[in-house]
Amino acid sequence: MKRLAVLTSGGDSPGMNAAIRAVTRAAIYRNLDVIGVRRGYEGLLDGDVIPLTKSSVGGIIHRGGTILRTARSERFKRPEGVNEGLSRLRSLDVDGLVVIGGDGSFRGAQELHLRGFPVVGIPGTIDNDLWGTDATIGFDTAVNTALDAVVKLRDTASSHDRLFVVEVMGRHSGWIALSVGVASGAEHVVIPEVSFELGRLCDKLHYAKKRGKTHSLIVLAEGVMPAQELASLLSDTAGYDARITVLGHIQRGGGPSAADAILASRLGAFAVESLCDGEKGIMVGCVNGAMCTVPLEKTWAERKPLPPELLELVETLSI
Numbered sequence: 001m002k003r004l005a006v007l008t009s010g011g012d013s014p015g016m017n018a019a020i021r022a023v024t025r026a027a028i029y030r031n032l033d034v035i036g037v038r039r040g041y042e043g044l045l046d047g048d049v050i051p052l053t054k055s056s057v058g059g060i061i062h063r064g065g066t067i068l069r070t071a072r073s074e075r076f077k078r079p080e081g082v083n084e085g086l087s088r089l090r091s092l093d094v095d096g097l098v099v100i101g102g103d104g105s106f107r108g109a110q111e112l113h114l115r116g117f118p119v120v121g122i123p124g125t126i127d128n129d130l131w132g133t134d135a136t137i138g139f140d141t142a143v144n145t146a147l148d149a150v151v152k153l154r155d156t157a158s159s160h161d162r163l164f165v166v167e168v169m170g171r172h173s174g175w176i177a178l179s180v181g182v183a184s185g186a187e188h189v190v191i192p193e194v195s196f197e198l199g200r201l202c203d204k205l206h207y208a209k210k211r212g213k214t215h216s217l218i219v220l221a222e223g224v225m226p227a228q229e230l231a232s233l234l235s236d237t238a239g240y241d242a243r244i245t246v247l248g249h250i251q252r253g254g255g256p257s258a259a260d261a262i263l264a265s266r267l268g269a270f271a272v273e274s275l276c277d278g279e280k281g282i283m284v285g286c287v288n289g290a291m292c293t294v295p296l297e298k299t300w301a302e303r304k305p306l307p308p309e310l311l312e313l314v315e316t317l318s319i
C-alpha cells in the first residue's frame with residue numbers, strides 16, 4: 001500500500017476533522033502518501049482532490065464541519081457512477097480509500113468494495129444509528145449541544161408554568177432524543193422505537209399536573225412527527241397549550257466534545273492500520289471501549305437497539 005485517499009460524505013458531524021487528521025497522520029507515520037477527496041463521491045467523480053500533509057491537517061482537530069467538505073451525489077448512486085469513481089481512484093494511483101460518513105456513504109463504499117477496491121468506513125454521523133459501534137463520531141457532541149438548549153428552555157418552562165415540546169434530530173432513530181431526555185431530566189421522550197400513544201402521554205401530563213407539577217418538557221425525535229404536529233394533537237385532544245422549539249442543524253455544528261475528538265482520533269488511526277493489514281469492506285468501530293471491525297453491509301442491515309435500561313429510566317425518574 002503506497003497511497004491512501006480519504007473523503008467525508010453525507011451529513012457532516014462534529015469530529016470529522018479530527019478523523020481526517022488522524023487518518024492523515026497515521027498514514028504518513030507509515031510512510032504512505034495521502035490525498036483528500038473534496039465533496040464526497042461527487043468530488044471523486046470530478047477528480048477534486050488535494051494532497052494532505054502533516055501540516056495541512058494541523059489546527060483542525062477541534063474545528064466543526066469538515067475541511068474536505070461533504071456532498072450528496074446522485075451520480076454515484078448509479079452503477080456507471082461507481083465504475084467512474086473506481087477508474088478515477090485507479091488513475092490517481094490510490095490503493096485504499098477511507099470513507100467517513102453514515103449508512104448512505106457506506107452503501108456507496110460497499111459498491112466500491114464489491115468491485116474489488118479496498119475500502120474502510122469510519123462512522124461519522126450525529127444519529128448514532130450504525131450497528132457495530134457503541135457510538136458514532138459526532139453523537140456525543142450533538143447530545144451535548146441539544147442538552148444545553150433543553151436546559152435553557154427548562155428555565156423558561158418553569159418560570160412560566162409551560163409545556164414545551166423540543167424536537168431533536170436523529171432521522172429514524174431515537175438515540176439523540178433518549179440521551180437528551182435522560183440527561184436533561186425531561187418528563188417525556190417520544191421516539192420512533194416506542195409506538196406513540198397520545199392517550200398515554202395526555203394521561204401522564206394530566207397526573208403530573210394533578211400532583212402539582214407546573215411545567216413539563218417533552219423531547220421529541222424528528223423521526224416520529226414534527227413538533228408542530230404533536231403540539232396540535234395535544235391542543236386538539238386535551239387542550240394543552242404547548243410551546244415548540246425545533247433545534248435543527250445547530251446539532252450538527254460546533255467543535256467536537258472531548259469524547260468525540262478522542263473517538264475520531266482512535267478510529268482514524270485504526271482505519272489506516274486495518275487497511276494496511278489487508279482488511280477491506282469493513283467499518284471500524286468501538287465496542288465496550290475496544291477497537292473492532294464489522295462488515296460494511298452489517299452496519300445498516302442490523303438495527304442497533306436502544307439500551308432498555310435507559311428507556312426505563314425516563315419513566316422511573318420523571319415521576
Ligand code: ADP
Nearest residue numbers: 010011072073076077101102103104105107108
Ligand atoms: P449519510 O452517509 O450521512 O447516511 P446519505 O444517505 O445522503 O448520507 O448518503 C451519502 C451519499 O452516499 C449519497 O449522496 C450517495 O452519493 C452515496 N450513496 C448512498 N447510497 C448509495 C448506493 N446504494 N450506491 C452508491 N452510492 C450510494
